[in-house]
Amino acid sequence: MEALYIFMLAAFTGYEVIARVPVILHTPLMSGSNFVHGVVLVGAMVVLGHADPEDPLQLAIGFIAVVLGAANAAGGYVVTERMLAMFTKKN
């Protein structure tokens, strides 16, 4: 039941955080939020960490999950950082 409150409060937070954002920041902010959900890497690490070491199928799925999660986090960071760097120079 507590999770329901977390869902609700997080949804309001997300909505409020991006309210009244200047148009020029829309793309970097989307890229930044893309980076933040890269935290899926943590979930992927946990499931691979609890996969049966004797079961190649489980290990393979978990391995793919961690590769994809790490790519989301690393790629999301680099791209956002480059966008924002360009942005600050212009101003």
Added chain:
Amino acid sequence: MTAKLLVDASYFVVAVLFILGLKAMASPVTARKGIVWAGIGMVVATLVTFFTPGMQNFGLIILAIVIGGVAAWWSGKVVKMTDMPQMVAIYNGMGGGAAAAIAALEFARGGVHGVVFTTLATLGALIGAVSFSGSCVAFAKLQGLMNKAWRLPAQNAVNIVLALVTVLVGVGIVVSGDPTPTQIITFFVLSLVLGVIITLPIGGADMPVVISLFNAFTGLAVGFEGYVLGIPALIIAGIVVGAAVRC
């Protein structure tokens, strides 16, 4: 016990850093600080996860992080500024794929019990898989690998029927409680096809809206799988992003 407390306390700090980081990114003055805060949060989250009690397969985990992290870091560094949107699309798709793979592994382990857990795991898998395959199509279109807008005859009817069938198979998984491998595989194949089919007819000019939508999809998928795994930091990060969509 202490390790568990350390991990949980760190995840709490990470959730705060993510929200503060996103908030800072919403203003031109603080935007660069924002991504750095969120970045610190991500590094802390990743490191501390190694101390989760009962973890094994550390070699594979590190190898996978290095492969995915280095490949994405490098591709993000060398890409031209004008090609940024498709990179955001593909990284986002990978996040969705990761969420779907988490669900797949939980089903393969037989680790999902109860209607609420199964429903959210299945829903996260569907949304994540659609975001994955849809984002791949969006990437291909923006990258110029796929120039034609493909439109099936009776596209809308096909979309609706395919979506309904996929949801029905998903309901079957939830109702059965202990799904067979055939059910799981059918469900993932249908979800992936659905992502492709709904993205194919969309032209390049409308892609930013699609990417923004899939970004929110991945966020929701991450949030749902976070609930299944019992990690509130994933729920918070995922749902905040899922609700932060502006088309």
